[in-house]
Amino acid sequence: MPIVVSPPDPSWPEHFARMALQLSSYLASAGVPFITIEHIGSTSIPQLSAKPNIDIVVLVRDRATALLARDALIWQPGPTEYYKCIGDGGIRGRFSMKHQDWSAIPQRSVYIISEDDEQGMLSLRGYRDMRECLKREENADLRRQYDRIKWEMVEQGISDGVEYGQQKNGVVRKILMRMGWTHEDVNQKEALDVRKPGQLVGDDPY
Template sequence: MSDEIALSPYDPAWARSFAAEYSNLLACFEKPPLAIEHIGSTSVPGLPSKPIIDILIHVEDRTRAVASIPALEALGYANVPNYIDPNRLVLIKRRSDGERSHHVHVHSDADEVRRHLMFRDRLRSDKAVRDDYAALKAELAQRFQEDRAAYSKHKTAFIDAIVLGMGGPARKTPWNP
């Protein structure tokens, strides 16, 4: 099992993996979520990515999110305590070999949900931005091959520049409340 950063060429199977997981996730919530969306690089045709399916689930409030944790764990997801963002839960599913297969981000912050979707949609619709992001990811994967947190952190400025340029919300972090 490794948390090494290794990018793979785009694979259409990623969209099928999200579609297969969708109904299982939906069933984990007493009241249907506001949205369940495939996000991240695996949701963008043509974009290299770590082969991990990122899924965003938008719920009305954190209480509903927390109530869903046992059902999500029954699907094989492990809850990862996330102390940075009180409006988000993060759960990770691993394959039988221990490698990550899915990340579920359960959000109650509509601005953060909008930010993710705006960025995904821009990458899907703008080849130049997608190519620039692919180049950045490749450089960061090389530079931070063994440091997943640094790899993710160093993509934030690019993401913010795209989202803010579209009139979207800035990412809320401990440094940008």
């Protein structure tokens, strides 16, 4: 099925707020402490088109807490609201959690990252810097480039999620370098992604 991209939707932050409240209640019920629940990816950036999927990071202190958070999202929700863990989903440094209510609109992906995981924190640095960069009006040129490449892939009929993510790498590199990243920094981030086109793996929120 071809990748679906939606025009900017002002309701995306509202959906995130509702989902974050739900996630925090699951974690609290299981007694799992967390540092923050963040909206990342294109749906967190006004004026940017995106796949209709809310990307969320749950940041915790350490790996032991990450394991508890993973289990909480599997066992605390009801039978139609639970999450399934797909390991790291092909991107090192996280637990990738897929919401199992496939009728929900928009869909959501949750990534559990711990502060003691250097790989996960590199990814989180990238998510944060990209969000900050593309929200700034002085970077509207990059926002337009990033938006345009998505619609070009829609026109091409791209159906593979891995290919969709990796074809954006060139623009993502420009964005991160504007935020002070070096080429080596970006290379290290890209090396975390071990997914191959055609594999059924997790999403990349970039």
